[in-house]
Amino acid sequence: RGQQELNTLRQGLGSLASAQYRSGGIDPSLALFLSSNPDDFLDKASSLDQLSATQAEALTKIQGKQRTLAQQRKEAQDKLKDLADTSKVLDDKKKEVQGKLGDAQKLLNSLTAQEKAALASDESRANRSTERPNLGKDVPASQVGAAALAAAQTQLGKPYSYGATGMATFDCSGLTGYAYRQAGVNLPRTSQEQANAGTRIGRSELKPGDLVLFFGDLHHIGLYAGNNMVLHAPRTGTVVRYESMDNMPFQFGVRIG
Incomplete structure (x- = not known):
């Protein structure tokens, strides 16, 4: 023009x-x-x-x-x-994800029928377990963290969907972003970006409502719920749920506010 x-x-x-x-x-x-x-x-x-x-x-x-x-x-x-x-960058990331999916499929194919059935049973039981487990008596480090955790708890049982930020479905960083928005804080979109949104802390310093990062490339994130439990949206085929932090390679925590 x-x-x-x-x-x-x-x-x-x-x-x-x-x-x-x-x-x-x-x-x-x-x-x-x-x-x-x-x-x-x-x-x-x-x-x-x-x-x-x-x-x-x-x-x-x-x-x-x-x-x-x-x-x-x-x-x-x-x-x-x-x-x-x-x-x-997106093309390289897509190839990386496809490679990981291929490795995961090879691992899954190597399982026996009995192991596959046990895995499916554990996953089904974990998805149905939306009741509040024993979270201990830890007190959140701030009102912001307490509000974020409370908001995330209202979404228990919602299905995981990659790229989703609510309200019907969530991915991992979509859930943490939603939770902190309800607490008045706007976090960046991805788990890697959210990892730099506050003060990094060690495992012994975690308080309910703190962000917790997993895996070496920080591709997964959740909210610390107390007593070594994380509240998160795990992956495709699962729902927002509580889970032991021992099930994933913990990297560090992030305190907001």
């Missing part, structure tokens, strides 16, 4: 220039001397001055439009580069 506007301005300037060229371009004093009607010539000269002013204004508009268009093109090129970089 900007280029079209610039082209329109240029066409208008070209028409002005053509009209000026057709008027002759001889010295004004000589033209006045040769004119058979000096009054008519002076009227035309006044019109020509107005035409020149219009031409100058058109030139200014064109210069401004050219500068704006150049800036817009540069911004567009920068955004295209950012999109290309992001696309590459």
Whole structure:
């Protein structure tokens, strides 16, 4: 659209220039001397001055439009580069996830029928267990943490869905983000970003409502519920539930507020 506007301005300037060229371009004093009607010539000269002013204004508009268009093109090129970089990162992440899924499928295929049945039974029992377990008597470190944990507890039993932030379904960071929004705090979207949203703490320092990060690449997050239990949205096929922190490789905690 900007280029079209610039082209329109240029066409208008070209028409002005053509009209000026057709008027002759001889010295004004000589033209006045040769004119058979000096009054008519002076009227035309006044019109020509107005035409020149219009031409100058058109030139200014064109210069401004050219500068704006150049800036817009540069911004567009920068955004295209950012999109290309992001696309590459997403493609690499997709390949990584596909590799992990392949490894997980190989592991699952290596299990005996009895082991698969036991695993399915444990998973089904864990999903049905939405009652509050023994969480001990630890006190949250802040009202914010207490409010976040309370909000997360209202979502027990909701299904896991990758990329979901509520209210019907959640992924792990979607649940923690939702919980802290109810407490008046906006967290970043992903678990890796949320890992840097507050003060990092060790396992012995954890209080109910603190964020807890798992796995070396920090791809999983939940809320510490007390007594070595985490409240989280585990993975596809599960629901928001309590679970022992010993079931996953704990990395560190994060205290918000």
